[in-house]
Amino acid sequence: MFLHLLDNDEHKAAFLELANLVTKVDGYVNKKEKMYLKAFRAEMNLPEPEHEQYADRSVADIIGGIDNELVRHIMFTEILIMTFSDGDYNDSEKQIVTEIREHLGISADKYDAFLNWVKRHGELQIQGMQLIMGI
Numbered sequence: 465m466f467l468h469l470l471d472n473d474e475h476k477a478a479f480l481e482l483a484n485l486v487t488k489v490d491g492y493v494n495k496k497e498k499m500y501l502k503a504f505r506a507e508m509n510l511p512e513p514e515h516e517q518y519a520d521r522s523v524a525d526i527i528g529g530i531d532n533e534l535v536r537h538i539m540f541t542e543i544l545i546m547t548f549s550d551g552d553y554n555d556s557e558k559q560i561v562t563e564i565r566e567h568l569g570i571s572a573d574k575y576d577a578f579l580n581w582v583k584r585h586g587e588l589q590i591q592g593m594q595l596i597m598g599i
Contacts, residue, residue, distance in 0.1 A: 465545065466538045467507040475535050476508045479542070482526050482564070486543055490556045500546045523563050536568040537578075544582045 470476050483504055487497040505512060530536055543564060547557045565575050593599075 465507075465542065467504055467542060469538055470508060470535060472535075475530065475532075475539075476510060478526050478530065479508075479539050480504060480510070481521065482523070482539065483543065483546060485521075485523070485526065486547060486557070486560055486564075489560045490554055496549045497546060500549055504542070523560070523567050527564070527567055530568070536570065540564065540568055540570055541578055541582070544578055545585065548582055548586055 467476075467479065470479065480501075483501060487493045487501065502512070527536075527539065530539070543561065547553055547561060570578070
């Protein structure tokens with residue numbers, strides 16, 4: 465949704481690594497999360513790799529050097545959208561989102577604002593599908 469605003473290849477790579485880490489945190493990468501990862505690559509104009517491998521780096525190592533507020537907000541928003549995509553915001557996802565929030569320097573108030581927007585966004589998508597399908 466906002467990843468096209470990232471113009472730095474290092475930021476794009478860091479986001480993909482972070483997104484892959486988040487998808488694996490609950491031990492299962494579902495179909496919707498896989499679709500998000502593919503869509504993320506497409507939005508950032510990155511080719512699909514034949515075989516993708518990431519080192520086991522911590523959240524701090526992945527995003528620790530990102531000091532651009534816009535980039536931090538984009539990454540956080542996209543991660544929240546993805547974690548809510550399967551309708552199950554479980555404890556392991558909450559924990560890693562909290563860790564990401566802290567490393568990105570996002571306040572609790574700003575987190576609440578992002579979270580409320582993501583939830584409304586999801587509700588509007590469902591409503592749109594219902595309208596389109598005549599439900």
